[in-house]
Amino acid sequence: MANTESTPQPTSKPSLPVVQNFTRRAAVKGAFATLGAGAFVAAVSPLRQAAKNTTAAEFMQQHYTELSPEQKADVIARLEAEAKEQYGADVQIADDRPIPGTKFVYAINLSVCNGNGKCVEACHKENNHDRDTNQSYIRVVEMPKGTMDMEKGSTTYTGTVPKDDKFYLPVQCQQCDEPPCVDVCPVKATWKEEDGIVVVDYNWCIGCRYCEAACPYHARRFNWKKPVVPAEEINPDQSYLSNRVRPVGVVEKCTYCLHRTRRGRLPACLEACPTGARVFGNILDKDSNIRWILENKRVYILKEELGTKPAFFYYFD
Amino acid sequence: MSSITAPPGENESHVTSYPRFLGRSLWLATEGSLAFYAWMTVLTALFLVGANAWANQVAGGMIGTNMTDHVSWGLYIANFTFMVGLAAGGVMMVIPAYLYRDRKMHDVVIIGELLAIAAIVMCLMFVIADLGRPDRFWHMMPVIGKFNFPISMLTWDVIVLNGYLLLNLHICGYLLYMRYLGRKPNPVWYVPFVMLSIVWAISIHTVTAFLYCGLGGRPFWNTALLAPRFLASAFVSGPAFIIVSMVLIKRVTGVGGLDQPIATLTKIVRVTILINLLMVTSELFTEFYTGGSHTSAAKYLFFGLHGKTALVPWIWTAIGLNITAALLLLWPGLLELRRRPLLVAACCMAFVGAWIEKGMGLIVPGFIPSTLHEIVEYVPSQLEWKVTVGIWAFGLMVFTIAIKTALPTLRHPAEH
Amino acid sequence: MVGIVVWQQGHRAGERIEHPEDPLAARYAGAASPDAESSSAAQVSGEHEADSAELFSVLIRKPDGPPRVKLAGRDPQGRSPEAACSTCHSIRDPNFGNTTPATLDEFHQGLSVAHGNLACYACHNPQDADTLRLADGTAVAYQDVMTMCSQCHSQQAESFAHGAHGGMTGHWDLRRGPQMKINCIDCHDPHSPVYPKMVVGFKPKDRFNVPADDHHDHEGADSHGEH
Structure with a gap:
């Protein structure tokens, strides 16, 4: 040239x-x-190649909150057709909305968590993450006992766990009540819903990655390439704001498995936990497990000094 | 826009004469010597390489870059930040020219304004290059998209950068157009805008610093000193670039009256480079004397952490260049005409030093260690370098053409 | 191994024997699959946590019943014979002098026990070998083993009752569906209750560490430094 x-x-x-x-x-x-x-x-x-992958309908699509029910139905039909065409999978994409009177909260028992990583794997499979990178919304930090300083932790530990002098700190999106990632987004592609879940409209995100820079918990992931998931491994049970296969060039994050939890089910990472360290529930329900934990256990939150007000708690027995 | 700001001429309206002025300017700007054509050809070639690399990045995804979820901004945003500084740095000509009524500076002040235009164009290109979905750029436009103003600092940055671009386009366009029409510019139509542009120049770099220093999760950036530091280094890199440009313009085109502005700018850099070094020192003292986990990014940058040392050579190069440039600039003999090459060398050192300090020395280490204290290193990929060089080439093309358009004004400043 | 076999779930036996070194593998495989969960739901008994009739139940899985002990050798048809505890213990008098397997001269030898200083008959019922016994001598069916565990581990029992101890699947919202919980001995071998060690299998990779290119990670990226 x-x-x-x-x-x-x-x-x-x-x-x-x-x-x-x-x-x-x-x-x-x-x-x-x-x-x-x-x-x-x-x-x-x-660029012509890239343009082929973007239909006019996708290019012109409005922000999620401005779509009429008919438009949403069209968008979802289009996305399901794309999943069939590009991934060879028959998927159902729902539009799960918050359950009124619900505010989701998560807690992890650090006395019990042994760092086995089953939650990491369950997240990977449930949320149709890229197979090449073993992508997952959860990272587990192996920490020496006697400190809360993550500088001394390691996410790359392997082998037999738990090690005698270590404890294990799984970190995923904390669904903050004051989410810095939402504040910084220039196009309102990410927002906090009524049940506390911070979601991303993958069809509105411009991929500037400011939210990745702003998040203090390494909760956000960018699709550096088109995700690879074999057809037979695709989880067909999907939601628009949750685990549908994400387009290239946009940011994604943990949604507390809203495609499950907004239908009353437990998140995939919790079900996969063999140690029972994970607890999930509705903090507005005074009889819920999560309320009992907050009232009876020694609970702490990550990076409290940043004022992000996480809806994610850690406790010790 | 200038066609609106000035009353119509006697024979024809601005609607027809302004496009004619633009066409005439472009015609003149593409006239030149063999060396000029060679220079433009080289820049065009580099730009095309960058355009091709960017097209591949869009087609294949940003996997072609070496950025990661840990270091999610790299060379592009580093250059963006630096270019905002360069654009703001032009104001160091405007302030002496308009606030201190330095006649000589006033005659050539348009160089600073044209530099601002080229630099802002580059800024916008670097932002586009960094987007994962440039096809969704319209989502950021007010009214048709969704503009998260005033909460997101990035929307502030979009406003101030485009505003600064428009301001400078208007100022330069108006002055050159009046000259094309053979009229004396009416101060009413440009002086208020120049005054506004002074404030605006400060704002663009302040807002750009706020992008970073408002993030509590990134302790390396989370310092109140960041905006002043950005301004100080901008007032080093901007004037340094202009000094080098003026030396070249004088040599290539024989435009006179540049020596006194060069001296003024050199005196400015002499001070700003020391202020910048003072701020860096103050930052480092706070980091290292306090210690603790929040120091880990600074430790990584300057000495390496847990055996990872990718940024150490960069930052010490920057420190070395900045200190050498500062010492050279402190020497009064540097202003003697026969020592022009040494002055150019000092300015280049200051320029490169500021570039490293703001990019590989500030944007990148903000991400290392990551928020979970993982150390994932970053070195730009070949694709990133190609895109970056392409954008620089385009910016230099814009600047060259702009300077050529302004040459008649620079040659005969009295009429202006 | 005898201990593990004794305490296994009937329908999980095959898997458990396939992974004798990792007793969790079987449990995890079952828990991750909704089908396995619903099949096991047939073997659990409901326990209503809330008064409201509209709510689904929290289902706690229970052991099938008294364990059966595998006998050495094979019968003429090639099957491994099994026997109930009472087959032997009903015709032999309990010897309270044996507090650990170490002093046994036949049967259950080599059984590894690491559960405080508990003697066999602290939990096993000397009067009826097919039941357990509480500290006050009350007999407890094997299915209700959690009642016995809770005598000492009341804190864990309280946490369990509030979802803060022990794994679960199903629904957080009982208005919409049931919740399935596992019991103490699904994770804790009663003879050696320390939660077993596990091996980390799945690790997210950074995007540069794709499988085909394992060594080209960030150290590898340094080679680009000359650009």
Whole structure:
């Protein structure tokens, strides 16, 4: 590209200064301008490939909160068709809305968690994460006993757990009541819903990753490439704001499995936990498990000093 | 916009004469020597390489970059931040010219304003390059998209950057257009805008600093000193670039009257570079004397952490360049005409030093260690370098053409 | 191994023997699958936690019943014979002098016991070998083993009752569906109740560490430094 532009010019250059004729000079300039424009079109030709993957309907789609029920139905039908076309999977994408009178809260018993990572894997499968990277919304930090300083922790531990001098701190989206990620989003592509879940409209996110920079809990993930999930491994039970396969170039995050929890079920990471360290529930229900824990256990939150007010608690027996 | 601000001429309206002025300017700007054409050809070639790399990035996803979920901003945002500074730095010509009535500076002040235009164009290009979904750019536009104003600092940045671009386009466009019409510019139509642009220049870099320093989860950025530091380094890099440009303009085009502005700017950089170093020192003292976990990013940057040292060479290079440039600039002999090459060298050192300090020395270490204290290092990928070079080439093309358009004004400043 | 076999769930026996080194694998595989859960729901008895009739139940899985002991050798048809505890213990008098398997001269030898200083008959009923006994001598069916555990582990029992101890599946919202909980001995071998060690199997990778390119991670990225 660069060569086609640069080689002809020096050869024709010597004649330029002696050209006094205005029109001829204009023609030469026009020729080079055309050449440059042609070279530019050739240079950005890979964009045509990208444009093929974006339909006009997708390009024009409005923000989730502004879609009428009919528009939503159209969008969901389109997304289901795309899943069939691109992933070969028959999926059902629901539009699960918050249950009135519900505010979801999570708690983890650090006395029990042994860092086995089953939650990480369950999240990976449930949420149709990219298989190449073993992506997951959960990271488990192995911490030396006697400190809460994550600087001393490690997420890359392997082998037999638990190790005698360590405890294990699973971290995922804390569904903050004062979420910095929501504040910084320039296009309101992420927001907090009535039941406390911070969601992302994957079809509105522009991929600036400011939320990734703002989140103090490493809760957000960016789709650096198109996720790879074999058809037979796709979880077909999906929701628009939750675990549908995400497009490339947008940010995603833990939604407390809203496609399950808004239908009354427990999150996948909790069901997968073999140690029973995870507790989930509705904090507005005074008889709920989670309320009993907050009232009876020694509970703490991560990075309290940042004022993010997490809806995620850690406790010790 | 200038067509609205000035009354119509006697024979034809601005609606027709302003496009004619633009066409004439473009025609003149593309006239030039063999060296000029060679320079533009090289820039075009580099730009095309960058455009191609960017197109591949959009088509294949940002997997082509070396950014990760840990270091989610890299070379692009580093350059963006630096270019905002460069744009703001042009104000160091405007302030002496308009506030201190420095006649000589006033004659050539348009160089600073044109630099601001080129730099802001580059800023916007770097932001686009960093977007995962550039096709959804319209989501950020007020009215048709959803604009999270005033909560998101990024929306403030969009406003101030585009506002600064429009301000400078208007100021430069108006002055050059009046010259094209052969009229004396009416101060009413540009001086208030120039005054506004002074405040605005401070605002663009302050807002850009607020992007970072408002994030509680990133202790390395979470300092009140960030905005002043950004301004101080902007007032090093901007004037340094202008000094080098002026030396080149004088040599290539023979435009006179540049030596006194060069001296003024050199005196400015002499002070700002020391202020910048003072702020860096003050920041480092606070970090290292206090210690604790919040110091880990600074430790990683300057000495490496847990055996990871990718940024250590960068930051010490920057420190070395900044201190050498500061010492050279302190020497009065640097202003002697025969020592121009040394002045250019000092300015280049200050420029590169500021570039590293703001990018690999500030944006990247903000992410290392990550918020879960994982150390994932970042070194830009080849694709990122290509896109970056392409954008720089485009910016230099814009600046070159802009300067060429303004050459008649620079040659005969009295009429202006 | 005798201990593990004795305390296993009937329908999980095959899996348990396949992974003798990791007794959790079987439990986890079952718990992760909704089908396995519903099949086991047939073997659990309901326990209403709330008064409201509209609510679904919290179902706590119970052991099938008294364990059966595998006998050495095979019968003429090649099957491994099993016997109820009472088959032997009803015709032998309890010897209270044996407080650990170490002093046994036949049967149950080598059984690993690490449960405080409890003697066999602290929990096993000397009067009726097919039941357990509480500290006050009351007989308790094997199905109600949690009642016995709770005598000493009341704190855990309280936490369990409030969902703060022990795994579960199903629904958090009992208006919409039942919740299934596992019992003490699903995780804790009563003879050696320390929760077993596990091996970390699944790790998220950074996007550079794709399988085909395992060593090209961030150290590898350093080689780009010359650019």
